[in-house]
Amino acid sequence: MSQFHDQTGKFVFIQSSPPRRVVSLVPSLTELLYSLQLEDEVVGITKFCVHPEHWFRTKQRVGGTKNADIAAIQSLQPDLVIASKEENVREQVEAIEAFCPVYCSDISNLEDAYQAIAQIGMLTHRSAKAEELIEQLKANFAQLKPATKKMRCVYLIWNNPYMSVGGDTFINDMLTKAGFENVLQEKLRYPEIDLEQIASLDVEVILFSSEPFPFKQQHLEALATAWQQQIPQQNLPLLRNVDGEMFSWYGSRLLYATEYFKKLRESLFLSDELIV
Known part of the structure; x- marks a missing residue:
C-alpha cells in the first residue's frame, strides 16, 4: 500500500x-x-x-x-x-x-x-x-556545453495551420538546451503562426518536428515555395526536419537527446546554405 x-x-x-x-x-x-x-x-x-x-x-x-x-x-x-x-x-x-x-x-x-x-x-x-x-x-546534460551562438528558431508541430510551441512547454526547455532561441517563448502552449509572422520575427531556422504532425521533405519544399511567392523580399530561413522524440519525450529517451542536439547544432551552425 x-x-x-x-x-x-x-x-x-x-x-x-x-x-x-x-x-x-x-x-x-x-x-x-x-x-x-x-x-x-x-x-x-x-x-x-x-x-x-x-x-x-x-x-x-x-x-x-x-x-x-x-x-x-x-x-x-x-x-x-x-x-x-x-x-x-x-x-x-x-x-x-x-x-x-x-x-x-x-x-x-x-x-x-x-x-x-x-x-x-x-x-x-x-x-x-x-x-x-x-x-x-x-x-x-552537464556535458552539453552552452551554444556560443543561439539560433533564433520557430519549431513547428502542426501543419495547416502551422502551430508552434510557447515558453511554458517542455519542448521550449529542450530547444534552449539544444542551443536555440525560441522566438515564441513569450507565448503560451501551442500558438498558431503563419509565414508573415515568421518573417517578422527575424527567424534564422525553422524546425519541422516529426511529431505530432509527421513533417516530411515535401512539407519543407511547400513552405519554401510559399515563402518565395508571399515574401520574396526576404531571405528564406534555414529549414530542417528534426526528430520530435528528442525534443518532446521526457522519459528514458532523453538518454539520446544530448548527442542528437550536439550533431544538430554542428550541422546547422556551421552551414551557410539552406539545409533540407
Whole structure:
C-alpha cells in the first residue's frame, strides 16, 4: 500500500504496492517503464507507444492518448495507470480513476522530467534504477556545453495551420538546451503562426518536428515555395526536419537527446546554405 501526490497535486492511493498490473497512456513514460525493467508488470499501452518495439508488437493496446479505450483498460484490471495532464483527456482520466489509481504527470521542463522519473520509480519499487537513470541524464546534460551562438528558431508541430510551441512547454526547455532561441517563448502552449509572422520575427531556422504532425521533405519544399511567392523580399530561413522524440519525450529517451542536439547544432551552425 502506498500513497502520495502526483505532479498535478492529486492524491494517489495504491492498494497493491508495488503495482503488478500497469497500463501506460503516455508513450515516453511507457519507454521509461521498460527502462525500469517492468516487463511483466506492464499489461497495456497506447497505439503510439512505439518504444520499445517489441512491446509495441506484443503488449495489448488500449486506444490512443486522446481516445483511450476505457472498457479495454478496465478489462485488464490494472492497479496503476500512468497518464499525462497534457497528453491525455481529463474526462477520460477521471473515468479511469473510478476503478483504478492514476498517476498523472505534468512536465514543462527537464527538472519536472527528473521528478516524474523519480516518482514513477518510487511507485513501482524501482527507485534505485530511477535514480541511476536520473544521474546519467544529469551527467549527459552537464556535458552539453552552452551554444556560443543561439539560433533564433520557430519549431513547428502542426501543419495547416502551422502551430508552434510557447515558453511554458517542455519542448521550449529542450530547444534552449539544444542551443536555440525560441522566438515564441513569450507565448503560451501551442500558438498558431503563419509565414508573415515568421518573417517578422527575424527567424534564422525553422524546425519541422516529426511529431505530432509527421513533417516530411515535401512539407519543407511547400513552405519554401510559399515563402518565395508571399515574401520574396526576404531571405528564406534555414529549414530542417528534426526528430520530435528528442525534443518532446521526457522519459528514458532523453538518454539520446544530448548527442542528437550536439550533431544538430554542428550541422546547422556551421552551414551557410539552406539545409533540407
